[in-house]
Amino acid sequence: MGERLLVILGGGESGVGAAVLAKQKGYKVFLSDGSSLKEVYRNELNAAGIEWEEGQHSVDRILQADEVMKSPGIPEKNELIIQIRKKGIPIISEIELAYRYKGDSKVVAITGSNGKTTTTSLIYHIFKTAGLDAALVGNIGESFAKQVALDPKPVYIVEVSSFQLDDIIEFRPDIAVLTNITEDHLDRYDYKFENYIRSKFSITKNQKTGDYFIYNMDDEVTMEYIDQFKINSKQLPISMAHENSGAFIKDGDMYVRTGDDFMAMSVYDFTLKGKHNQYNTMAGCLAGTTMEIRKEKIREAVQTFQNLEHRMEHVATIRGVEFINDSKATNINSTWYALESMDKPTVLILGGVDKGNDYSLLTDMVKEKVKAIVCLGVDNQKIHEAFDSAVSVVIDTASAQEAVVAAFGYSEKGDVVLLSPGCASFDLFKNYEDRGAQFKKAVIDL
Template structure:
């Protein structure tokens, strides 16, 4: 009797899970409440996988032996409640991929901020050091699709709290937790402790031969360590404590794992800003733990290219620099972006607010920002938060309008920074669409 697997959600992770499950002999049915992208329809057709879109046929779903749920579907969803009531096991795509990853080593990265950059940097260092490593998860190909179509001895996987919520056996050889700040609280009953517990699930199945890299200067992480049963070898990174696996002192980073010692100047990092020094430390400790030679680690850190939509330099026009940080979808990300600014800044802010507390940015905005350009449908909260701090706040409803207004209020030597602190769904398809429209508007100035 073949096992009947139902996949909810037909995005990158859902279609990846379907392809892997079909390959491994499961009976597979994929159901998406919205519409599938053409590329995913074609992949499902090629693999002979049955699917539906535009709604869920319950009688086909509630007969499943197991369900793989898209990370985007919340537990309070009515269909999910029926699935839970029937007691059908629900797993995430990373759990399915893990089942078939064999003896490959998994490096998994999570955190509220910095996880995409850290994941990409780890992958770059491992490749530079000669390892045949895949980049998967929320960045690159889905983990399941990678395992199905192009298996590798090492997987570097970015994982979200939503994916970790539905793991069972998933066990990384190295897990990295960049930091924990309030994000996605709408999905966790507005209870921060639930979100923290979700992030710490990354270490849940780790054993004494595995490694856990975390930021020891992050207050939330630090005070949560004792609440979880951590079996793995702990490798903290810090700018305050020299007894860490990596630390920074007087402009130099030192990485110490086992007997070996690497040091290099932070001025050689291609990634700028204090938050990126933490990301770089985490990546270097990971690489040292994977036995990458130190000269290769040094070379990789100096040759890494930053990601699109993450503090991406777009152009300098009449002395005004434009930076695309569209991936900053929460207050903390925007705080970090502002922290790394060294010139007067015109900030483009706004979008769909996930319960943002703008007071966290108050001091940083007062210190760095000369004007705020709102890019969103409802900007009331931004006006209330910064009306007394910034004298110029302008509402716009398109990327072109926002860029035009920002350019009008910027002088030679200023920066225009798109770092919205919000999701993008009110005016754009996603943060990539927002970033691309911003870049197009800048180039057309």
Template sequence: MAKQLVILGGGESGVGAAVLAKHKGYEVLVSDGGSLKEVYRNELDAAGIEWEQGAHSVDRILEADEVVKSPGIPEKNELIKQIRKKGIPVISEIELAYRYKGDSKIVAITGSNGKTTTTSLIYHILNTGGLNTALVGNIGESFARQVALDPKPVYVVEVSSFQLDDIITFRPDIAVLTNITEDHLDRYDYNFENYIRSKFRIIENQKKGDYFIYNMDDEVTMRYIDQFKINSNQLPISMAHENNGAFIKDGEMYVRTGDDFMSMSVYDFTLKGKHNQYNTMAGSLAGTTMEIRKEKIREAVQTFQNLEHRMEHVATIRGVEFINDSKATNINSTWYALESMDKPTILVLGGVDKGNDYSLLMDMVKEKVKAIVCLGLDNQKIHAAFDGVVPVIVDTASAQEAVTAAFSYSEKGDVVLLSPGCASFDLFKNYEDRGTQFKKAVIDL
């Protein structure tokens, strides 16, 4: 009899998992407590996969041989508690995909900040170097759907801590940990250490021939790294120490793996800002370990295009530049965005707070920000932090209002930066929707 697989959550990762499971002969049910997008309903119908929305058939779910859990569902969810109590194995979509990836290689990237940029850069480097590669995970298509419908010899996978929470055998050939800062603490019982342990799970199944790329300038990573058994080859990146991975010294990036060596001026990177020099080091190292030629890595680093919603230049209107950094959903991302500003800044901030500590931004705000435009339903914490520090703080409840207000406080030579530091689902569908509405409002000015 076919194995019964229940997939909780019918978003991109859930539907991708369903398609792969169906391909592999499982009896599949997709169950979503909310509503499924029409595009996903059509895809499931076309594949002959059973689905339900708006409620869960609990008795049936508790009969499953295995459950694939969407990364968005927390452990404290009642249904998950019942599934755990019954001893039914719970896995993530990346674990299911890993089972069926065959001989393909995996480069997996996690971290609190910079992971999407680093993932996209590694994909660009491997493609430029001639490898047939898929970009999957939190970015683009689900890993499972790609394995089912269009398998590739190499997968570059962006993975979140939530996905790593439910792995068993998932093992990347190359694991990249960009950095660890406080994020999503609401999901980890407000215990930072739980979140750190989740991030380090990316290396727990690695073997001798695998690689682990990490940032040796990141305080949290270095404080905890010795607590984990690491079997893979460790390749650090740094701006402060020469090492056997990659480092930057006097404006030159040096990448070393074994006897091989390449160097390149940081002024040739298309990605600007100090944080992006770390991302570029990580990407170049990953390329070297995948045996991409130095000239190709150099070419890729010089031709990489930045992502939509990540420090994206929208327009310059009457001398005021507008930047869309809607992907900044935590305080550290906003800190990095402000760090790279070299003009007086009107900061658009706010949304759904994940336990943010705004004091981390204080020095940057004092130095660079002339006005804060709040874009969220509850802005009390932002006012509490910055009232009296910044001359102007206003509340707005739509992208259009925020853009109009920001423009009215700006003058020629200023920059309006949307870098909210918060999740978006109080006023928007997701960070992409927030960024798209912001860009539309700028163009409509």
């Protein structure tokens, strides 16, 4: 039979991680990327002796594959994917490949339209505080497959997107978390919201009776569809409106129940502020209790958790204007979530290297929440085209300091200045961390 050929489409973090794992497990591996690879990934592939190509797809060679792993960024409508499907070659996602080789390790998987990065990070913090040797993988940080290949752990905490869930076969988390479902990425689901919803719920499709499913019973979409899926795992709801068998908040206290055990804690002790973060915290605490982590450890973790730097990070409030650093928002969806959580008039700092962004996804949110847009990029033409008619002020700046000064000028007491660029940072900065750091310095210097 010979070696099985695994073709990997897309040479980003997940593609390269999958290539490394597949090569280690004895597959013949060929990685193909239609655009160019980052230097660091080229070096990694060469060091592992993996064949790759960039700037093109050798279709004949790809169609020889026994199996194809595609990057979550490649839609089903892609011509190459259509040909692969037509030939009947199975397509899997990186999380499926990683799952195949994870051994006895436990998997906690988190998905949802909003809040998944925060919830994932909090669960990791709870597990680490309790002394569990866990890895934080998926959309956040390292690729799941690369972690399995190079540094296997007894527990993987994986942030998964709907795109990754679209191509699972056996992937089965011991604990699945669905934070919520809002209309997002509909372009990838033939503009049918149901397709996107089905994709999110597939996180439960292989679960067995001993597994857990944590979901938000206050989320209308989740509740409208939950009965349409056969869910075998033990369901643990979270809510602010209903007392339930999972976790709920009542009169400023959170109660967490799994089985006979019960813990209570004041929401004022949460380091994460804001209503959406109370849901994230409940989900995190439930994940902790299902892993039988002691209440004291969960409580300690929730009181010491620091939100990620550059992810909706409060920098300072100056003369009544709050500055928030969300430099980690390198795509439009991230910016959408950031705006969605704003409850004050917002001056938005937007722009950078655009990866074919469709700014129209932000139009309604911008009209509702944003009073001025400050562009921070070398070429801001598309932003002007998208928003000049929607917002009265759209201006150009060429440095973090200039952007902060301009944004402050358009703000008044009670407003928020939000750096949530929706773009990569390479035109003016080294990376998103550098962009966030320069923004924070400029705010402090005001």
